[in-house]
Amino acid sequence: MTPRRPITTIRTVITSISPSGHNVKLFALADPEGWDLPPYKPGGHIDLHLPDGPVRTYSLCNDPAEQDRYLVAVKRDAAGRGGSILLHDQIRVGQEIGVSLPRGGVDLSDPTISHRFVAGGIGVTPFLSAVAALQRAGRSDFMLHLVARGTPPLADLITPLVEAGQAVLHDTRTRPRPDLAALVGPPRDDIAVACCGPPGMIEDFEKATATWAPERLHIEYFLPPALPDSPEARPYTLVLARTGTEIAVPAGATILDTLQANGIDVPSSCGGGVCGACHVDWLAGNPIHRDRVLTPAQRERTLMACVAASADERLTLDL
Numbered sequence: 001m002t003p004r005r006p007i008t009t010i011r012t013v014i015t016s017i018s019p020s021g022h023n024v025k026l027f028a029l030a031d032p033e034g035w036d037l038p039p040y041k042p043g044g045h046i047d048l049h050l051p052d053g054p055v056r057t058y059s060l061c062n063d064p065a066e067q068d069r070y071l072v073a074v075k076r077d078a079a080g081r082g083g084s085i086l087l088h089d090q091i092r093v094g095q096e097i098g099v100s101l102p103r104g105g106v107d108l109s110d111p112t113i114s115h116r117f118v119a120g121g122i123g124v125t126p127f128l129s130a131v132a133a134l135q136r137a138g139r140s141d142f143m144l145h146l147v148a149r150g151t152p153p154l155a156d157l158i159t160p161l162v163e164a165g166q167a168v169l170h171d172t173r174t175r176p177r178p179d180l181a182a183l184v185g186p187p188r189d190d191i192a193v194a195c196c197g198p199p200g201m202i203e204d205f206e207k208a209t210a211t212w213a214p215e216r217l218h219i220e221y222f223l224p225p226a227l228p229d230s231p232e233a234r235p236y237t238l239v240l241a242r243t244g245t246e247i248a249v250p251a252g253a254t255i256l257d258t259l260q261a262n263g264i265d266v267p268s269s270c271g272g273g274v275c276g277a278c279h280v281d282w283l284a285g286n287p288i289h290r291d292r293v294l295t296p297a298q299r300e301r302t303l304m305a306c307v308a309a310s311a312d313e314r315l316t317l318d319l
Contacts, residue, residue, distance in 0.1 A: 041105025049098035120197025224272020
């Protein structure tokens with residue numbers, strides 16, 4: 001018998017679509033019958049299960065206290081994988097879309113920690129929900145730096161922050177991109193820093209924060225970093241604990257591809273270990289974790305099937 005995974009996709013309907021900058025649209029999603037949607041953490045994200053099969057991950061950019069809707073901003077990317085084009089050109093108000101349960105987010109729980117957010121263009125989206133949550137809690141201990149060329153995306157949401165002195169726009173049309181090390185400053189126990197943007201910005205941010213404690217860093221990726229080929233890759237066996245099924249994984253193959261090729265339904269999106277969609281719990285063995293989303297504590301029981309491998313001959317999954 002093929003193991004069944006719990007249902008993790010909910011029905012939503014598009015209630016509004018509005019332009020919010022060059023090639024950017026805001027999509028509001030709600031429960032078709034008006035129920036509250038599952039809650040999410042500030043900076044959380046969801047997968048949209050688009051018509052004809054594509055699954056794409058987007059950050060939620062409204063206040064998590066708004067339980068009646070999810071708000072996602074999508075930039076049309078002609079060079080992308082097609083999801084943003086589909087959303088911009090084909091999705092209409094009233095259309096139903098399957099949505100994953102929310103996951104991820106920025107830890108804002110410690111009131112003694114202030115926050116610095118650094119975003120590139122549309123990468124500002126996860127931090128808008130984080131900022132909204134901080135403001136609702138009466139906290140002003142944050143600063144948002146947005147690097148964009150010309151008028152920024154989501155200007156209607158960002159302008160009030162600029163006017164309040166809690167956001168700074170860095171227009172690369174008129175001056176070079178700012179030094180990220182200068183924006184985040186030296187490591188401090190009372191400050192957490194976060195970044196979301198294109199690969200070049202992420203690389204510079206990682207260099208600028210190389211000496212920071214991991215618990216004070218948060219990174220959201222546009223695209224997953226390329227995984228180098230491993231000359232030590234070898235075959236191993238997956239054991240599905242619920243049925244006792246054993247599946248051979250060829251050298252260099254991914255757990256995700258192997259499971260799906262054998263009829264095991266595992267949700268997936270990015271394929272590179274940064275979105276968290278293909279999380280699977282493991283029970284025995286020695287996983288090789290190559291994702292950028294799980295914490296050390298989470299890795300004690302969970303792996304990302306799109307990038308994880310096994311250091312042993314057998315790896316048992318909770319499937």
